[in-house]
Amino acid sequence: MASVRKSGGESLLLRYLVLGAWAIVCLAPIVWFFTIGFRPRTEIIVPKPIYWPTWSLDAWRLLISDWPIALYLRNSVLAVAGSVVIDLVLAIPAAYALARYEFRGREDIGFYILSTRMMAPAIVAVPIFFLFKNIGLLDSVWALMLIYAAINLSLVTWIIRSYMLDIPKELEDAARTDGAGDMTILWEIIIPACLPGIITAAVIAAIFAINEFLFTLLIASTSKAYTMSVALANFTGGSDGVIYNAIALVSFLAFAPILILVVLIQKHLSRGLTMGAVKG
């Protein structure tokens, strides 16, 4: 944590002007959108915007009566949690091999894994759609789980790998001298020692999975497998137009748990977001 040091009065004033202005830019839309979730629909799309709401629980009633929120929530939780589990099972051994073993092609394999993160969803969208269509998995939570796992696997592997590189080699050597095998060392020494990295990777993967839009839109072709992210877009259309108050409400229902998770891993966030390419 940086200590308090003044770098001249004029820059201190400038500092708070800049920080205050950006804080308003960040927060004002959030606060305003929050109030949208507690307004009657008649007050949202009007010729002259109304800034102070007449509080109403319309959106809550709509959500509970007309909208299978429980189904969408279940789909989101199942697909996201499942994908994170798949990622960890595949990524932890892969990260261990990339961090600790010398083998032919290590650099290339590591870079291949990284490069899958760079693929635009739109490029693979058409073939992936046909792939899942052919194996009869369209419109299913399982398909979403597999897709989310694939999207995040590179991220999870690289984050965990960077934390494994930081574990002192002596820990492993000592265990090996005591006769521990490779798998025992991975399970009992490496994994506990890089737990912060594993948790960071899991949280970031979960956030990207919760937010995924394009694949979910295509694969969940009827609303049966909709997640929260895509169900939002489904509030539009029909004679009612966009139902903003319900959208706002659902947005905050998803935002709250993510905020809590991110505050918990705040210290590791910048390292996680750069897949460990930046230590800090």
Added chain:
Amino acid sequence: MTYSSTTTNPEAASAASNASRKLRPRSAMSRTMFPYLLVGPAVAYLLVITLYPGIFAIYQSLFVVRFVSWTWAGLDNYVRIIQDREFWAALGNTAIIGGISLTLQTIIAMTVAFFCYRDPLVRGWRIIFLMPMLFMPSAVAFIWKLAFNDGRVISDLLMSAGIVSSNVDWLASVWLARLTLIVADVWQWTPFLFIIFVGALQGQDEEIEEAARLDGASWSSIFWNISLPMMRPVIVVAVTLRGIDITTMFTNVYIMTQGTPGGATETMSFFIYRQGFRMFNFGYASAASVLMLIFTVFVAQTVVKRAFRSGKS
């Protein structure tokens, strides 16, 4: 929390750790096979999900696909696509919208991070500044769709400030429509760069900064001559990652503009989506995907490989 690549020689460090990293497996067989067994499942999974689509896209791009009937077309799709003005427009839009957005994000994130990292309330600022990133992209698109178009809030604010005299139709002009996408993207993703930059600034050696200050260097010269050069590898990695994400922009276009007016906000991702899933020209969409795939592989091979090498300790 030190930024180690600035203090150690990467080659020497990696050689030393490689030497100490040599393991003593039980047999020659397990020595060679074990790492492949560890890394194999992950690679196999990614191959299925990337190689299959890649080959499928190349194959499908050689056909004209009408529902279930596939007619051999050779390279016709490619010939048509490089003559298709909409394709080049989508490429240009992606570059224009993404380029402006990325530039703004980088400048804002760097400025805010610089003013923030020495502040005693840095933890509080960090939480506030990262919040926009935590909303679902579809939710962010709706926030800005409501603010610009449906709820007329931005127009109303601009009117009360005396900047415009009547309600602005944001989807009526090329640049105004692009501006709405840029605002939404900057708002949501500046936090990504900010979080990385502020982490890097906090990790830099305070003593160098302190010494420069005692020598009478101003805060701006400390920033330009000390902080910025030290952060170069971090900036390269962060901007590269963000730049790649921007080129795939889809959600905001889908929800906010649908490519209007006249295709001025249609990005590459939306072009492929529209060709495939709106017009059912799957062969054509695949050809566009293949061209974008070639571009991606090229970028990944050059820019990303370099970025990750320079950023790694």
